[in-house]
Amino acid sequence: MTSRSAVSFPGRGALESTGKLFALGADVVRLTFKRPFQTREFIQQGWFIAGVSILPAMLVSIPFGAVVSLQLGQVVNQLGAASFTGAVSVLAIIQQASPIVCALIVAGAAGAAICADIGARTIREEIDAMEVLGVSAVHRLVVPRVLACTLVALLLNGVVSVVGVLGGYFFNIILQGGTPGAYLASFSALAQLPDLWISEIKAALFGFLAGVVACYRGLNPPPGPKGVGDAVNQSVVITFLLLFFVNFILTAVYLTVVPPKTG
Amino acid sequence: MGAEVVVEGLTKSFGSQTIWRDVTLTLPPGEVSALLGPSGTGKSVFLKSMIGLLKPERGKCIINGIDIVSCSESQLYEVRKLFGVLFQDGALFGSMNLFDNVAFPLREHTKKSETEIRRNVLEKLEMTGLAGAERKLPGEISGGMRKRAGLARALVLEPEIILVDEPDSGLDPVRTTYISQLFLDVNAQIDATFLIVTHNINLARTVPDNIGMLFRKELVMFGPREVLLTSDEPVVKQFLNGRMDGPIGMSEEKDQATLAAEKAMFEAGHHAGGVEEITGVPKQMQPTPGLPPRAGDKRRTDRVMTMLHQLPPKAQQAIIDSLTDEQRQHYGVRSPAVVAAGRPTPRPRPQQPAGPAGDQPGVQRGQLPADQVARIPENRFSPRPPRGQGGGQ
Numbered sequence: 330m331t332s333r334s335a336v337s338f339p340g341r342g343a344l345e346s347t348g349k350l351f352a353l354g355a356d357v358v359r360l361t362f363k364r365p366f367q368t369r370e371f372i373q374q375g376w377f378i379a380g381v382s383i384l385p386a387m388l389v390s391i392p393f394g395a396v397v398s399l400q401l402g403q404v405v406n407q408l409g410a411a412s413f414t415g416a417v418s419v420l421a422i423i424q425q426a427s428p429i430v431c432a433l434i435v436a437g438a439a440g441a442a443i444c445a446d447i448g449a450r451t452i453r454e455e456i457d458a459m460e461v462l463g464v465s466a467v468h469r470l471v472v473p474r475v476l477a478c479t480l481v482a483l484l485l486n487g488v489v490s491v492v493g494v495l496g497g498y499f500f501n502i503i504l505q506g507g508t509p510g511a512y513l514a515s516f517s518a519l520a521q522l523p524d525l526w527i528s529e530i531k532a533a534l535f536g537f538l539a540g541v542v543a544c545y546r547g548l549n550p551p552p553g554p555k556g557v558g559d560a561v562n563q564s565v566v567i568t569f570l571l572l573f574f575v576n577f578i579l580t581a582v583y584l585t586v587v588p589p590k591t592g
Numbered sequence: 593m594g595a596e597v598v599v600e601g602l603t604k605s606f607g608s609q610t611i612w613r614d615v616t617l618t619l620p621p622g623e624v625s626a627l628l629g630p631s632g633t634g635k636s637v638f639l640k641s642m643i644g645l646l647k648p649e650r651g652k653c654i655i656n657g658i659d660i661v662s663c664s665e666s667q668l669y670e671v672r673k674l675f676g677v678l679f680q681d682g683a684l685f686g687s688m689n690l691f692d693n694v695a696f697p698l699r700e701h702t703k704k705s706e707t708e709i710r711r712n713v714l715e716k717l718e719m720t721g722l723a724g725a726e727r728k729l730p731g732e733i734s735g736g737m738r739k740r741a742g743l744a745r746a747l748v749l750e751p752e753i754i755l756v757d758e759p760d761s762g763l764d765p766v767r768t769t770y771i772s773q774l775f776l777d778v779n780a781q782i783d784a785t786f787l788i789v790t791h792n793i794n795l796a797r798t799v800p801d802n803i804g805m806l807f808r809k810e811l812v813m814f815g816p817r818e819v820l821l822t823s824d825e826p827v828v829k830q831f832l833n834g835r836m837d838g839p840i841g842m843s844e845e846k847d848q849a850t851l852a853a854e855k856a857m858f859e860a861g862h863h864a865g866g867v868e869e870i871t872g873v874p875k876q877m878q879p880t881p882g883l884p885p886r887a888g889d890k891r892r893t894d895r896v897m898t899m900l901h902q903l904p905p906k907a908q909q910a911i912i913d914s915l916t917d918e919q920r921q922h923y924g925v926r927s928p929a930v931v932a933a934g935r936p937t938p939r940p941r942p943q944q945p946a947g948p949a950g951d952q953p954g955v956q957r958g959q960l961p962a963d964q965v966a967r968i969p970e971n972r973f974s975p976r977p978p979r980g981q982g983g984g985q
Binding site: 449450453454455457458459460461462463464465469 | 683
C-alpha cells in the first residue's frame with residue numbers, strides 16, 4: 330500500500346488508465362454472470378442504442394457500399410475482371426466496412442450518450458450514492474450497457490452488411506452498367522462462411538469495446554460539468570483509435586489462420 | 593444499537609498533497625458526533641474514506657471487526673449496507689421519482705413485497721415531511737426537499753451508522769434546525785451512530801454529543817462536546833466565532849507575517865468579523881417529546897463520567913453543570929458551585945456516599961450493568977478488536 334505512490338515516470342498516467350480500463354473490462358465480464366442480471370436495464374438500453382444507431386448506420390452504409398463498388402468497379406474493369414466486382418465488394422463490405430461502420434455508429438451515437446449519462450451521474454455523486462447503498466455501479470449500470478452495446482453492434486452488423494451490399498449492387502448496376510447476373514453470381518467466388526463469422530466477432534468485440542470505453546470515461550470524468558463533455562469527446566476518440574488497432578490485429582490473425590478461398 | 597466506528601492512524605493524500613494524516617478517533621455507538629473544520633480541510637474526503645469510496649494510504653477504519661481500508665470488495669458491499677449516507681445535494685437518482693429513489697435500497701437488498709415497500713417508503717417520506725411529493729422527480733423540487741428525500745433514502749434500510757455531509761448547505765436556519773431535530777429523533781428511535789460533517793456553528797453547538805475538528809491536515813481534537821466548546825485553542829475559538837482574527841486564513845493557514853499584519857490592522861480598529869463572543873456550552877437539543885429517550889445519550893453520560901478526570905477543567909465544569917441533581921448524586925460529583933469555589937484542580941473526587949469507588953479509568957461508580965457502560969476509548973485500542981464487538985443489535 331505504501332509503495333504505491335512512490336515511482337513517477339512519464340507515461341505513468343496513461344499506463345494506469347489503460348490498466349484501469351482493462352480492469353473494468355474484466356469486471357464487466359465477471360459480473361455478467363453475477364445474479365441478479367439487470368434484465369430491465371439491459372432491454373431498455375438495448376432498445377435505446379438500437380433506436381439511435383439503426384438509421385445512421387444504414388445511411389452511412391449505403392454510400393460506403395457505393396464507394397467501394399465504384400472504386401473497385403473501375404480498377405477491376407481495367408484489369409478485365411469486371412465479373413468479379415460483386416465478389417470483391419461483398420468481401421470488403423462484410424469483412425471490413427460493416428463491423429467498422431457498426432462500431433463507429435455505436436461508439437459515436439450510443440457510446441457518447443452512455444458516457445454523458447454515466448458522467449453526469451458521477452459528478453452528481455449518484456454513482457457514489459449507489460455504491461454507498463451497497464449496489465455495485467458496475468453490476469447495476471455498466472454491465473447492462475456494455476452487453477447492450479455488444480448485442481446491438483452484433484445485430485446491426487447484419488443490417489449494415491445487407492444494406493451496404495445492396496448499395497454497392499445498385500451503384501454498380503445503375504451507374505457503371507454492370508451486369509446483375511455477374512454481380513450476384515460472383516458473390517461466393519471469393520467470400521466464404523468464415524468471413525461472416527469474423528465479421529460478427531469483430532462487430533461484437535467492437536461493440537463491447539465501445540461500451541467499456543464509454544462507461545470507463547463516464548465513471549472517471551475530469552472534474553466539473555465541462556469534464557463530462559471532455560469525457561464524452563475522449564471516449565469517442567479512444568474508441569476509434571482502439572477500434573482500428575484491434576481491427577488490424579484481428580484481420581492479420583484472421584488472414585493467417587483462415588486460408589483464402591481458391592477456385 | 594448502532595455500530596461503533598474505530599478509525600486509527602488514517603492518512604489520505606492525492607498525489608503528493610496530503611489531505612490529512614494520522615486521524616485517530618472512535619465514534620461511540622449510538623451517539624451523535626460532528627466533525628468541524630474550515631472548508632478544504634478534507635471533511636468530505638474523510639467521510640468518503642469511511643465508506644470506502646476513497647482508499648486512504650495508511651491506517652484502519654474498523655466497523656464490526658471489518659477494516660474498510662483493506663477488506664475485499666464483497667466485504668465492503670456487505671459493510672456498506674450498515675451505512676446510510678446523506679450527501680450534500682441528496683445525490684438522488686435523477687431519472688427516478690422520489691418514491692422510487694427511496695424504494696431503491698429496499699428493492700435491491702430485500703425481498704420485501706411491493707406493498708411492504710410502499711408502506712415502508714411512505715412512512716419514511718412522512719417522517720421527513722415529504723408526504724404527497726412521492727411522484728415528483730428530483731429536478732422538480734427544492735434543495736431542502738432533495739436533502740430530506742436523501743435522508744429518507746438513507747434511513748430506509750434502518751442503518752446502524754448514518755453519515756451526513758453538510759446538512760445545512762443550502763438550507764435556511766429554521767430548516768437546518770428542523771433537520772437537526774430530525775437527526776436526534778431518528779437517533780432516539782433507531783439508536784444509530786451519527787457523524788455529521790458541518791461548519792454550521794449553531795448546529796455544532798446544540799446537536800452533537802461529540803465534536804471533532806480538522807485543521808492543518810490533522811485532527812485537532814475529538815471528544816465530548818464540552819471539550820471543544822470550552823476550548824481555548826485559538827483555531828477552535830476563531831472557528832466558533834467566525835472571525836478573521838486567528839490562525840485560519842482565506843487559504844488554508846496564515847504565515848507569521850500575515851498574522852502580524854492582520855493583528856496590527858485589527859488593533860487599529862478594523863472589524864475582525866463575528867457578532868458576539870461565543871462561549872460556554874448551550875443546552876443540547878433533545879428528541880421530540882413522546883419519543884423514547886436517546887439510549888446513546890445515557891451511554892455517553894456514563895462514558896464521559898468515567899473519563900471526566902482526564903478532561904480539561906473547563907470541560908469538567910461544563911459537564912457537571914449539565915447534569916441533573918439526580919445524575920450528580922448517581923455519579924458522585926458535587927454541585928457546580930462547590931466545585932467552582934473549592935477545587936480548581938482538575939480532579940473532582942467523589943464526596944457523596946453514593947460514589948465510593950475511585951476514578952481510575954475503567955472503574956465504574958454507577959449502578960449500571962457492565963454491558964451498558966461505555967468504555968473509555970483508550971482501553972480498546974487493541975490491534976485487533978474482536979469481531980462483531982460493539983456492533984449488531
